[in-house]
Amino acid sequence: MEDVADVAGVSRGTVSRVLNGGHYVSPDALAAVQRAIRKTGYVVNQHARSLVTQRSDSVAFILSDPQDRLFEDPNFAILLKGCTQALAERGITLVLTIAGTLEDRKRVGRWVTAGHVDGVLLVSEHAGSPLIDELRSRGLPIVAAGRPIGYERDISYVAADDRDGARQMVTYLRSRGHQRIGIITGPIDTPGGVDRLAGYHDVLGDGDPRLVATGDYTEDSGARAMDELLLRAPDLDAVFVCSDLMARGAITALRRAGKRIPEDVAVGGFDDSKVAVSAPPLLTTIRQDFVRVSTEMVRLLHDGITSGDRAAVILPTELVVRDSA
Amino acid sequence: MEDVADVAGVSRGTVSRVLNGGHYVSPDALAAVQRAIRKTGYVVNQHARSLVTQRSDSVAFILSDPQDRLFEDPNFAILLKGCTQALAERGITLVLTIAGTLEDRKRVGRWVTAGHVDGVLLVSEHAGSPLIDELRSRGLPIVAAGRPIGYERDISYVAADDRDGARQMVTYLRSRGHQRIGIITGPIDTPGGVDRLAGYHDVLGDGDPRLVATGDYTEDSGARAMDELLLRAPDLDAVFVCSDLMARGAITALRRAGKRIPEDVAVGGFDDSKVAVSAPPLLTTIRQDFVRVSTEMVRLLHDGITSGDRAAVILPTELVVRDSA
DNA sequence: CTGGATTCTGGGAGCGCTCACAGTCTCTGG
């Protein structure tokens, strides 16, 4: 930097000003510095800058999922890519951390609170992680993907309107004349698990508990839950499966049981992910826009870093009718 | 840090020594410092450390793929996760960068060469990127996933033995009595594209050019290439498709054309990825171990950072026989 | 008892940057 200043015939201070927006710099000095930077091939030392500004211009993307969902679930990939790009536009770097095990989570907690990042994007399935408390106590801005159960007032989050989406699907199934509508929920400690089930009950009342089964968002679990449902309620004529991937599993199970879709049993999914249209029957499902989720998350985190604000954003969901219901 | 030194009754120098391995520190001082660190809740400032050591203890994972393959191809996810974990074990942070467009690549080039990272993991489909030259000129250690065409002597890389894998598959198909064996290759500017085709020719000689078609590793392109092959060589009785995903597309196309698999046309894939067993028929394919690839990549990069060594690792591939051939 | 390793410790210098402050110069209105 001293070199640049010498070449441009100005002082370090002026070079620094040019680097940081160029306010209070004369046009001559500006041009001279820019020329000198090109000539010397100078690049700022981010560490030196961070040392004094106390900011790192990077954020952590923490995937604290106990399973290897990154592979199974395309939503994660979309979220990850969307965040990377939205951050890049703001000149912020995305640091990916995977914290599956409890030990991982401790390590990540230490790392994050050591001031490596200015904020955290939390993509975790399960609630009640001690991570949130630790991050909060350090005053680190956090934005979660999905409603963080038990922390709604404490940290920012972006979520799709799960409950309303579920209502739309169940209402639609009923409008098509289905009487015995089952549901395969996600884990009951996830917002997608409780909220979609709540939407189901909003429309159908308490209903028959034999029509409710639980999966873990994997394809296999969808098949297993469907088998269970078929056993407990052989007369069911429709099922709302709370993720497309599980719906695919459920369809496999239904076919094994000799059921035609949608003639014998109608199937509704959730997500409108790639798997919804990867094979016949094309899934009738609820769309949630994960690209939008990621841009909103980044926006919220940026706000949090610059102003300390907290906010929650609920994005609308939309029924997409295809072949399976 | 000064606080810790005061509490422990020692100097900054001693605290620093404890932090960096504890050599030349008396047991008493060591214990006192460790106690003081716990008491004060001290965490090192990574930026200050990096400023003096000139190391960042982080590496970039550069995904410079023009398409959105991260979604289509599960291999990327496995690679990404494997690298993250292998690095975490070494206390190194993974910074994810996506450089799809040319402009992205420039931005990433600037960023990486600005000293943000100690090394680079390059996961790029296409060769001849100016990125490699730029990184090399800065002396940054690089490890590529897959053979970096034209840079084999310049940078480290880890690759599966594509050519031998292809030979295994084609040999197997021929041993099963197939006479007219087609191939759907990857893009011809990728190692997987040229090497697997070379393996095919190793076994079959020059053969009939009408039996060769090219895809781009997406499912759709597999279907299109199959249609083309069927048109040019309606008598073909087997096809080696150079990725499982494309093989799925090819199977769709074959079925549309009324062909039974494997009775009318046998299909061989490559990768042994999740899609190989996602639906019937289960794919006969070539296994390459991406977890192993990622750990080897990290090992090589670590070597490169600490010692400046370069190396190439070729991992064996293995035929997996299932239903499709 | 002494000289030279060997182990351990403290403190100064400096990594490359930003920020606050003091100072200079120019331009305005009274």
Add this chain to the structure above:
DNA sequence: CCAGAGACTGTGAGCGCTCCCAGAATCCAG
């Protein structure tokens, strides 16, 4: 013509750490 506001510039201090060097303490062999 002058005071004061505004635009611009240079300089010193300091961010929190590691590294180096000098010196103190300890130990062992001669």
